[in-house]
Amino acid sequence: MSLVPELHDIGKLLDTRATNIKHNLENCPIQHHTSTWRGIIEHHCSPIHEKDPFEKYPTSSDTFRLHIADGLAAATSRYKVRGETGSSYHVHKLWNPRIGITFPLLKTQEDVKRLVSYVAGDPSAQDYFIKYGYLLRNRAEDATSGRNITSLYTHSKLTGQFFKILVLDETSFPLREDLGSLSREEVAELTTRKENEWKMSVMRCKIGFALEPVRARDLNVFKAQESFINEVKAVFPHNILFHTSDELLLISSNAQQLLNNLKAKIEQLGFSLEIIRGEAQIAGLKPDPEDMVGNKKETIYPVLPREIEPPICELCQLNKANPEPWIDEDSGISEYICSKCWKIREMGSILRKLVEWETLETNPKICWVKLWLDYEKLVCSLTELYVEYLKGVGVTDPRKQAEIRFSTISEFQWDYDGFLADFWKTIESQIGQDNVQRILLDFSGIKVESLNEIKTVLKIYNELFTRFFPKLKRAVCPIKLSVVCSNIKFPFLENWRLLRDSKSDVNVHIVGKGKMDLSIQDISNILDIEVKSKASLHRLIELNKKSTRLSKIVLYDRMDKDYKRNTEIREAVERFGFQNVLTYAEILSD
């Protein structure tokens, strides 16, 4: 059996003090000789002057690569966050720290025996994550206070990914040294040398498409985008470190080969890819290529000719349209579209509920709800939260030491995915599953009876955001919520433009009625507004439809008959702005 890198830190599930067994199991009374066991005992190479060093160190190429992969997947650089700050075995998630949690480590001899015999049975990584998943998710990868910011689960997965990249590309990561003949000091030296010699590329790829959906079937383009990401995940399972519905963070030893592969895929679909990539020695890799010196920016498009003879595709306006138009059976309307857009339309009615709603005579209102995650802002806010945490545990010079690495980003992915899953599930349970058409992991269409249901969406968002990311409420918020509500007949491409153009943390746009742009801090406060005087509110809304300026004048006119009754509204306007309050009033009064 070959070495299973994900198991290298299984010894961290044992209580070292109670069992007196080191986490690399080198002093475990029972020893085995499988490759995975070798990986566990040899995955560390203690620096020369370390106080209580591990005796074992890498003696073969695979355990050496595992040692390097372990370092790459660590929450903090081995050289940073120094100082005796105590132990905290629980994971301190920067965005959602849980205080007062004690972690149940394995303590008894029975526990040790069970764990050792489990490793001896050469389990797969998948089996390991199922069996010890709960413990792995709660145990910090590094138990030192200030370094306990990622779970053993994320660290183990990431180590596996890095290890496979290092093993599968011998050309980029040559290792000719005979490790069996080297001393611990020599291996430590070799580690530093290889970390400064071996190079990898970090790439952020944002997927774009030019197709402007006008029919429900054109929304299949989102499904095509999802399939594209799933396909990339299947072809490069070890290279993806983070992803959203339209962005990928990839790591590779051969960026060009990976890009060529992506290019071939986007060519078929007519997508484009905005890429930022940075190459560095593995010791200097950063989770945001934008922060890497000498990074390159490019956009990959399918082949685009210099000139196109009419007709041009009406949907994407990037390709020549097919000579035969696409004819709508019901209306007889013909559209000149290209073969790529045609293919998307011909994928059939994947989004069945939308197609059904489109044919309803009642012309229902649809709320398009999209969440956006800004990767650059995420790295920034996590860095700020890390500085705050390090300050709290008494680390000197926290700003210099706070460095966000791949593992923290991957850890965030778990919670972000969980947040999205809970968000849609709660919406479905409160608004009705039949009324929710899921389009992407972060995008859905919701059929609403009245605008009041937007309040339900905002409430759910606020509650879940507070539960999953309480600390992000006080930082630069990387997550954005956009809600656009319109009649089903309103062109989707306009809804999509409004969703994309959102600037604030929480954006609500009711087509033809108004919009709200709120910060994440404001959302809970605005949801608490209660306006007793409904009649005067209606009057203001009606005036606002005719003239915003006039309704403002009336609101502040001391001679107006409703001046006293409008006190609550004036207070709300002071806090959230006139436009926001009036739009919110529209929501409440529908």
Add this chain to the structure above:
Amino acid sequence: MSLIEYRLKSEALCLGERIKKGTFRPTITTIPYSQITGALKSVVGKNDIHATGCITNSPKKEYLTFSPKDNITNVSKIPITVELLTDVEGRVYIVKNQAYNLPSSIELVMGALRTRGLGNCTINKVGEIDLSTREARIRNTGNGLLNTRIPIEHLDKFNVRSIRPRYGYLFKPTSLTSGIYVLSLFENSEVNAPRVLLK
């Protein structure tokens, strides 16, 4: 070289894209090279004129629904909804040509539905952006996101260099009745360009 800067005002504009679904004509929110250059050519009567522009305020979007008639049969077609921008303010940049002087105020008609009263614009000269010397170029250009649409073949005329492009196609008339679409840089392309053309 230099760019002559004009302030643009229009009550209603539809800077059309292709009609969608046969029933909806959206508008873009910038002034592309093709639209403003075409409009200027027909007013000034010069062929070697190159201009582009951008919208500087946040105009309101309104919708106009009407039923066009077939010119031959006089039968109404399916109603079409046109998206239009009202109370538009913008800037137009014309590449200075030493061979002729342009008037300081020009009335022109631009965009779609001109027969229905849309697209009337007034442009008034406000200044000149000097790009003739190295120092002037350093002073007046920078990196950022493009705020207009310019064909690739005319980028050099505006001193625009593409860094990370966002491509699209603009219509280029080749005769009174025909034309082709040419590859162009669209808004939000990352470029090095005169600052006035950046977002």
